[in-house]
Amino acid sequence: MRRLRKLIPGLIVGCLALPAAEAARGIVDLDPRAFVAGEASPPPLAAPDGGIAFALPFSSARDRVYWDVPLRALPPTAALEVDLECDDPAAVRALSLHLQAGGAWASAQQLLAAPGRQTLLFRRSDFDRDPWPLADSAPITTLRLSAWKGADRDARLVLRGIRARAFSVGVVLGSAAFTAPGEADLAEQCAVRARQLLDRAGLPAEFVADDFAHLDLRPYRLLVLPYNPRLTSAQLAALERFVKRHKGTLAVFYNANAELARLLGFQPPTYATAAADWTTVAFPENALPGLPPAMAHRTRHLLPARAKAKSALELGVWLDPDNRPDGKLPASVVSSSGLWFSHVPPYASPAAVQWFLAALARSDRAYARERDLHRAEQDRRDAQAAALLAQAPPAPKNELRAVWAHPIPATSRPETFRHLADRGLRTVYEHMATAGVLLDGAREKPLAAALADARAAGIQLHAWCIAWSLYDLPAEQIAPLRAQNRLMQDSNGNELPWLCPAHPENRQLLVDSGIDLARRGIAGIHLDYVRYPARAGCFCPRHRFAFESTTTAFHLNWPADVREGAPLAAEFDQFRRDEMTAFIAELAAAVRAINPAVQVSAAVFPLPEAVEAYGQDWPAWLRAGHLDVVAPMLYEPTAARFADRLDRCLAAAPAPRKIIPGIGTSADTTQLDALSTAEQILAARARLTPGFAFFHLAPHLEQLLPVLCPP
Structure with missing residues (x-):
């Protein structure tokens, strides 16, 4: 896995009262004369109310403007804070910091969170290379501030300060040396997820190397172990010193180490698994101040610890898909020394942040302030969301409100459908097939019962069908496909967990499953993963043969000639788009031949990545009438970025009614709260789309619906 550099909204830390150990110090003078404008960049000016004003002339063809400021000396620091405000963040694709030392540059990017004042945090680990690789390396002499063009319009940025800061929270980043073979990528993903959870909790953190046995851990108040399965005796001794001698707090996720559990006052964990996913953690009412009623988290594997010390308290139980609690499997346990969660860190949903802060405050009362600040801020934002929707024009009559849903348990389906219908969500895209294989809920009798429940509640039930990806397909079902050479390959000949679309049997498999579902009264076929895995595939022999039959090029050097930037790359990209378009046309025609009333969507x-990187020319699919509508997955953290991306989609669509914008309320990388979701709903309404779709049906979304969609 490549180094994780995913852009997330800049962390707003300006409102936090940071501990003394985290106090920030300024590193640049707020004098416009100190900044040198780059090529074709306007000169900076003094802002009337203080700070430095930078004009961003993005209505022109310029993709970037930048300014340099000399630095006298910048010693190694954990992070740089950029305190700024921007009147139109959608005009700015990203903001970059570049540090120059000895002729080399280190760069990092962040996104603007929203209009107005905010503080962006650029951690040392965010840079594409370490700005301070060695203690005796060349000093950093120049800082460059770059703004990159987003929307085609001018904007204004005001800089209020750039400061260096330290952290009192560390996240231990697992490496290949201290994880199981092949799990270093998983460890990094878990570390990034833990850091995002801490960011949302108002506790910004830095990564700590997992070879920490001889590191000085005293600067940290809190140390998080997101996935660190192999701890040596020296590491355990260091953690014991941290807890007992330095009175530090540990937060441990998905760990089997009995000695570590005993250090925190817990019984050693015991591995547990299940045939179906646990999907939710339910918390007892009034167990702790600030604890949410439930938290979404999906897994089939647990390492739950139990309370042993007098100070220890078990928090939450796992619910199975039928919402039945398992009291023998505590989700988390907390003591005066730290907390333990039985799986990897949850995504940073509002409920997950509430749980974490409530548990942390139970372990160390010093964190009660962060818990209460977060709760007050969330209450304020919820009230603002309700007021925003109440003051807006009424929702359009017959507004389409949809939701993607993982398989819904049959026992809870009637209640779920009634609850959704009460909130006006009358279109459900339920996952029913993967790679042409029907899931259990799409078999004849279960689907008939599901359709009956949908009719009773006034729900339009669509079959959400994952096309080429083998996502979540059992190994025994993948094996025969592999044996028949029907899977994609990357450019090095390595197998990818995707069906090759150039294989006739694969296409027929997907078409047949669509026909089967259409025959049984489903309201629509909703395709997903109807694309390539970016430019990673497919380069298998069958795909090569299919391409060579369409090209006039001789003596093809495969795959070098078709890779990105190669002589035939553009022709190969068009071939991929044509392959996907031909499949869409074939499936849509087959489904409509069975039942013309069945909606075909995806x-x-x-844009533009759908067409350029994924072979997904959905504007052409709409223009040709192959699809009735599409749902662009606009999973953005802010309304400004959501609206900008939606505008690009609408400009390419035949009509606004063909676009159902997808809002990432419960998406992994966004986890929106009520206010952020409400702002995106209003942005969709302002653009006259037929409605919107939430991703996805989860406890987090259910908790927001009373605010977002009142009865």
């Missing part, structure tokens, strides 16, 4: 990537 979840798609936004």
Whole structure:
């Protein structure tokens, strides 16, 4: 896995009262004369109310403007804070910091969170290379501030300060040396997820190397172990010193180490698994101040610890898909020394942040302030969301409100459908097939019962069908496909967990499953993963043969000639788009031949990456009438970025009614709260789309619906 550099909204830390150990110090003078404008960049000016004003002339063809400021000396620091405000963040694709030392540059990017004042945090680990690789390396002499063009319009940025800061929270980043073989990528993903959870909790953190046995851990108040399965005796001794001698707090996720559990006052964990996913953690009412009623988290594997010390308290139980609690499997346990969660860190949903802060405050009362600040801020934002929707024009009559849903348990389906219908969500895209294989809920009798429940509640039930990806397909079902050489390959000949679309049997498999579902009264076929895995595939022999039959090029050097930037790359990209378009046309025609009333739709990537990187030319699919509508997955953290991406999609669509914008309320990388979701709903309404779709049906979304969609 490549180094994780995913852009997330800049962390707003300006409102936090940071501990003394985290106090920030300024590193640049707020004098416009100190900044040198780059090529074709306007000169900076003094802002009337203080700070430095930078004009961003993005209505022109310029993609970037930048300014340099000399630095006298910048010693190694954990992070740089950029305190700024921007009147139109949608005009700015990203903001970059570049540090120059000895002729080399280190760069990092962040996104603007929203209009107005905010503080962006650029951690040392965010840079594409370490700005301070060695203690005796060349000093950093120049800082460059770059703004990159987003929307085609001018904007204004005001800089209020750039400061260096330290952290009192560390996240231990697992490496290949201290994880199981092949799990270093998983460890990094878990570390990034833990850091995002801490960011949302108002506790910004830095990564700590997992070879920490001889590191000085005293600067940290809190140390998080997101996935660190192999701890040596020296590491355990260091953690014991941290807890007992330095009175530090540990937060441990998905760990089997009995000695570590005993250090925190817990019984050693015991591995547990299940045939179906646990999907939710339910918390007892009034167990702790600030604890949410439930938290979404999906897994089939647990390492739950139990309370042993007098100070220890078990928090939450796992619910199975039928919402039945398992009291023998505590989700988390907390003591005066730290907390333990039985799986990897949850995504940073509002409920997950509430749980974490409530548990942390139970372990160390010093964190009660962060818990209460977060709760007050969330209450304020919820009230603002309700007021925003109440003051807006009424929702359009017959507004389409949809939701993607993982398989819904049959026992809870009637209640779920009634609850959704009460909130006006009358279109459900339920996952029913993967790679042409029907899931259990799509078999004849279960689907008939599901359709009956949908009719009773006034729900339009669509079959959400994952096309080429083998996502979540059992190994025994993948094996025969592999044996028949029907899977994609990357450019090095390595197998990818995707069906090759150039294989006739694969296409027929997907078409047949669509026909089967259409025959049984489903309201629509909703395709997903109807694309390539970016430019990673497919380069298998069958795909090569299919391409060579369409090209006039001789003596093809495969795959070098078709890779990105190669002589035949553009022709190969068009071939991929044509392959996907031909499949869409074939499936849509087959489904409509069975039942013309069945809607054919697809979840798609936004533009331009849908067409350029994924072979997903959905504007052409709409123009040709192959699809009735598409749902662009506009999973953005802010309304400004959501609206900008939606505008690009609408400009390419035949009509606004063909676009159902997907809002990432419970998406992994966004986890929106009520206010952020409400702002995106209003942005969709302002653009006259037929409605919107939430991703996805989960406890987090259910908790927001009373605010977002009142009865």
